C-alpha cells in the first residue's frame with residue numbers, strides 16, 4: 001500500500017499514512033438538505049466513493065463517515081416557504097439525495113451523522129473555545145470564533161489574515177458587533193419561531209462549521225486520517241473546521257483532499273446563472289454508469305464539464321463494456337473461474353496509487369476491452385476470458401458494474417435476443433442469426449456490429 005495523494009494543506013503529493021495501521025478513518029462533508037441534489041453533488045459523491053472502494057480493495061479497513069446538515073438557514077427558509085417543518089424539509093431532501101446516490105451505486109456511509117443528533121457535542125466544543133478565550137459572545141446574537149486568536153488560521157487555504165481582513169473590510173455588510181469582520185458564528189441565537197436547542201448562551205442552533213468539527217472528532221477521534229470535501233468548501237468551511245478543532249486543543253485531520261467543481265460551458269453551475277442541472281435529470285437521461293464513467297474520465301481535482309457531450313461519450317464507453325459482456329455470455333465464459341491479468345492489475349494499481357488517477361486507470365481498462373474483442377475475433381477464448389475477467393474486476397473497483405446487460409438498456413427481452421444472435425453467430429449458425437436480426441429490424445430495433453462488439457438502439 002503506497003498511495004500518494006495531493007494534500008490540499010501540504011499543496012503537494014504526499015504519502016497517505018494512517019493513524020492506526022491497516023485502518024483508514026475518513027470524513028467527507030455531506031449535503032445541506034434543502035433542495036434536490038445537482039450533478040455537482042453526484043460528482044463529489046462518485047469521487048469519494050471511488051477512493052473509498054479503492055482503499056477497501058487495497059485491503060484497508062475503511063471507516064467512512066459523511067454527515068447530513070439537517071439544520072441551517074436555507075432549510076429554515078425552505079420550510080417557511082413550503083409551509084413545512086424544518087425536519088420535514090430535511091427528511092424529504094435527504095431521501096432524495098440518497099435515492100440518486102443509490103442509482104450511482106455509491107456505497108452508503110458507514111456512519112451518517114445528522115447535525116441535530118450532535119448538538120451536545122457541539123455545545124461542548126463551543127464551551128471549550130469560550131473557556132480558553134478563542135470565542136466570545138455577542139448579546140442577542142450568539143457566540144463567535146475569534147479568528148485573530150488562532151495563529152495558524154489560513155493554513156489549509158493558504159490565505160493570510162491581513163489579506164482576509166482587507167477584503168472583508170471592503171465589504172459593505174460588515175457586522176460591527178463582531179470583533180473582526182472575519183470572525184464567524186459558532187452558536188446562533190434563535191429568532192422567534194425558529195427551531196432551537198438549549199445552551200449556556202441561550203436557545204439557538206449551531207453554526208455550520210462547528211457541526212463538522214464536532215461530528216468528525218466525535219466519531220473518528222483526534223488525528224483521524226482523511227478529510228474530504230468539494231473544493232468550494234476549502235474556504236471558509238474547512239479552514240474554520242481546522243481552527244475550531246485546533247483552538248480547542250484537538251489534532252484534526254492528518255490529510256485533506258478536495259474534489260473539483262462541475263462547470264457548464266466553462267461557467268460555475270449555479271441556480272442564479274440558470275445552468276443548474278439536477279442529478280435526477282441527468283440520471284433519467286443517461287445510464288447512471290455513464291455518469292460515473294464521465295466523472296472518472298477527469299482527474300478528481302480538476303474542474304470539469306459534465307454536459308450532454310461528456311455524458312454521451314461516456315454512454316458509448318459503457319456500451320463497449322456491455323457489448324463485451326454479451327460476447328462473453330454468448331460463448332458462455334465462466335468468469336468465476338477465469339484468471340485475472342496480473343500485469344494489467346498492477347498498472348491499474350500504479351495509476352490509482354498515484355493520487356487516484358482514474359483517467360489512466362480507465363484507459364487501462366478500455367485497452368483490455370479492445371484486446372478482449374480482438375481475442376474473441378481470433379476465437380482465442382482463453383485469452384478473452386482472462387481479459388473480460390480483468391475488465392470486470394477493475395471496473396468493479398471503480399464502481400462500474402458491467403455484465404448486467406438487463407440494466408444497460410432497460411429491455412432485457414431485446415438484450416436476450418441480441419445475445420441469442422451472437423450465440424448463433426459464434427456457432428456459425430448464420431441463418432438463425434439473420435432471422436433474429438430481421439425480426440428485431442421489423443420492430444424498429446437496429447443492431448450495430450462494431451469492432452468493439454454489438455450494440456442496439458431503436459430507430
Ligand SMILES: [Zn+2]
Nearest residue numbers: 029030212237
Ligand atoms: Zn463539513
